[in-house]
Amino acid sequence: MNLDISIEDARWQMLxxxxRPAILAVLDHCGVEHGICEISILxxxxxxxxxxxxxxxxxxVPTNVLSWPSAELSAEEPGHExxxxxxxxxxxxxxGDIAISYDTCAREASEAGKEMDDHVTHLIVHGVLHLLGYDHIRDPDATLMEGVExxxxGKMGKDNPYNT
Structure with a gap:
């Protein structure tokens, strides 16, 4: 996998x-050959x-993560792969490309009582799924995407991020 990471905020030492493991977990789960994939993260x-x-x-306004897919892969029918x-x-x-904000991630993790590493891993998984055509605008798509996340x-040993 060709992973291009640009660090604009020095606090992202762990990015x-x-x-890398989060992206590989998504690609493996989705059956995408990771050796030929290219992703950029800011x-x-x-x-x-x-x-x-x-x-x-x-x-x-600030947000936690943004994604720019290189291709439109979303299913036409709601809730379909x-x-x-x-x-x-x-x-x-x-x-495609992903941008992730340290400030928002740290604030969300703290407010939710989560480890920063776990929250960032979730958001990277979330961002890569967007690159692969998953979305959460329509309810059936959100249910599918959250289930995949x-x-x-879970396979990575992380807790369900949607449990409150």
């Missing part, structure tokens, strides 16, 4: 150590992610 702060959120989603990604002419699968995280 690569958390990102580790940033709330200021930067708010600018990105404003530019791409017209929401000028997305289409599998396909390699391009070079034989690679460019999945819980299953992947």
């Amino acid at each position: 690569e150590a958390l990102a 580790g940033c702060d709330d200021s930067r992610i708010a600018k990105l959120n404003a530019e791409f989603r017209e929401k000028p 997305p289409y599998p990604p396909e390699a391009d002419f070079s034989g690679e699968i460019a999945l 819980v299953e992947i995280l």
